[in-house]
Amino acid sequence: MATVPRHALVALGAAALLGVSACGGTAAPPAAGSSATAAASGSAPAQGTWTWSDDRGKNVSLPQRPQRVVAQSAAAAALWDFGVQPVAVFGPHKLKDGGRDPEVGEVDISKVESIGNVWGEFNVEKYAAVQPDLLVSGMYLKNTLWYVPEQSLEAVEAVAPTVGVQLSGKPLVQIIEKYGRLAAALGADPKAPAVVEAKNRFDAAGAALKTLAAEKPDLKVMIVTATPESLYVAYLPDHPDLKYWGELGLNIVHPERPTESEGGFWEVLSWENADKYQADVILVDARSQSMKIEEMAKKPTWAKLPAVKAGQLYPWHAAERYSYLGYAKVMEELKTNLDKSRDDVVK
Template structure:
């Protein structure tokens, strides 16, 4: 496995920002209850992003470039970016899951891996706007620090805050941005995806209620360490645990040096936590299950011995369709899992 940059590991959990139940409990506030972030007046276009930065343009942006996960979310709401950066193409030429449904044959690639951003290609696209999520405050995900000044000179940028926000709120935020960019949120595919998300949430909630003893832990690995997800900092896990009732085993606090998100364990201490099921980071840059199998302590974990290892989609796009698929898969996997392996 290629080394995962340390800064990337800080946000490895990036996968869901949750908080508000889509199928019961506290309802998410309707978009209309929030102050408008965008307006089109006299042909001009404005948007206030999650850095508090107000963008004003003479017309609605037409040529949007977006980080792969942001591009995937916008695509599901009906926006078609002209360029993407961040993971979107696999080594075999196929589409990386992180870019969702985006047709990678119809968008320009500005960069495909961490630290790669071709400023010249970006400028040649004549972009009106760049969109990226933010796990670190005011820091656009996958825009290299050394490229920020040049990127800012070419076109305005919009940041969407991902950490510290509820999952449903983040999905709605992308929806409102897509609408401001001309998407129709009443279109059948969007409405169908939202209903699918609500149904998937309800199904996972029922499973959690029916299987209260089923415990789940979420991890990612590097050759030197096992990272155990800290639930409060991962919106998807927080949604599943706090809103839907899934029993998630997690540290009491994250390792301070990671800035949240994880407790970092040496492989010798990989048995500190145990659960019936382990969800393993499925991203291409993360350590594979076959590689983890070579670690003796990992091999002895009850869930590993029972073969109850399933994927965790840590960089899923924040759209109804994206998380509907994730929860459908998760429910299917958990439904067939035993809930007594830790006791053996």
């Protein structure tokens, strides 16, 4: 696996991180305030132009609504759930066995062109060959399109306009709504039965998680990811999903402040200090490039943590797409796991 920059750990909704701490760098992939002058359905206005202001403050204006959209895998997954099917994707979408990477959601990878599948891989020639009208990507760091290599950005933007959706520093529901508005502007029906059903399912899952949190106020939950060198403990305010769960009442154990070198998102602990925080349940980064629980088990301090000894380790879908369907599934799974968890593991 290619070495991934440190900031790949910083990004939640995206995916590549093994070998992070071997590299320096603070750059990284990270809704509201954008608008389309197209009608609510996404149809082009009378003068025949399509416009959109993205979260960089960049205004895109095209003669007609974009038909051929290329998107980073997580963005593609969100758009797909709202009814827009990109012609090509980049970022994690295909596993080594040929199966679909969870980060690309419901996207049918047999029907989209692959522009790149791992960090640093973006084939500009293939991108140009699909004749895109628009590129869409999430952003974790301001003005930085996730998975678009900085050295390729000029060439990429010479082919077609780009749209960035800010992910960090935004409420979860606001980000989901942003993708929904973008999808509508691209021609999707915001009142399609599948979209309405997904929204209802999301609301129900959130309500159920809120009820569980009220019934188990003493259940302490911690969220982590790891490299062979370090344990990263999630800083609640910088993660839209975790912040949302905290607002629902979930008792989340998190640092008071992140490690400064990470630009937010995490407190970085050496494995010797992995027992700094105690929790009844630990949610572990489920991304395919992350350090696996079996590997972490070899670290003595990790093995001694109360949640680890109690077997209360569950997946955290750090790169989940920002759609109602995506997070409905995440919260349903989370509730199922927390329902069966003891809240007296931490003494």
